Amino acid sequence: ETSPVSGATLTRDEARVTVHGVPDVPGTSLEIFSGIAARKISIDMIVQNVGRHGRADISFSVPTSELSATLEAVREAAERIGAERVTYDQDVAKVSVVGLGMAKQTGVAHQMFRALADADVNIQMITTSEIKISALVARDAAQTALRTVHRVFNLESTPSDAKSW
């Protein structure tokens, strides 16, 4: 039988940055990412949910080594656009399930969230695509999260499963 999930990955060297209260009008996300692009900082996940009272929060993750350059760029941009504040968290890890058969992921997302809930791991952020579902968790929960996801999806716990990409 073909499982919709072919693997799970863990990215530990990651820091989360959030710009809170970004005016929800065209041009503000551009401002934030211009500064980052100019410094050639590599970004992993970008997440924005719907705004509220004309403001939205934009989060993204960067390698921990790029955190201070990122904060410098982002604080400048946040001020220019009138965002409320910038927060960050270095104690995070991203756990993902990957699979080509995950189109319309409902069953897979449900199982992944069940795995994490059963392991008492809190999900801090969620982002998805047809081939990947990613959850940001606390770094000290990373190993537990990966192990649980491996178990729930019957993935072998071999070193190759733990590559981050």
Add this chain to the structure above:
Amino acid sequence: ETSPVSGATLTRDEARVTVHGVPDVPGTSLEIFSGIAARKISIDMIVQNVGRHGRADISFSVPTSELSATLEAVREAAERIGAERVTYDQDVAKVSVVGLGMAKQTGVAHQMFRALADADVNIQMITTSEIKISALVARDAAQTALRTVHRVFNLESTPSDAKSW
């Protein structure tokens, strides 16, 4: 030269649902998606940003034909877990850029946000993976958004580019 972006897609038949004020503890996202999985509703993007004061918002999109079944499932779950409320929007479309060369997408995300800003298209939600950056926009901005993204990334405007997957 190989462009990191190989195509752009537009998905118009999409409705956005948000569960606001979800208690940010293990198990709540599971509750929301269990009801949806039980009804075999297909989900496209799932987005959750970091919580605030112990609560987070979880949004996701479904085909418009599944909206009422989704709202039924989600309102039940929202009540069970003590979330604040459920909102939805049928007037949305998802525009995405796709590419295998987008790893550490900073340049691509920046260009996509510039394209949308220049076209005065407001970005309502953002989700990313290594091969895809998606933005939820108002449905009446969909064509403009797609055209602008095609222009900025030098993609041909052929019918095959507008397939949604």
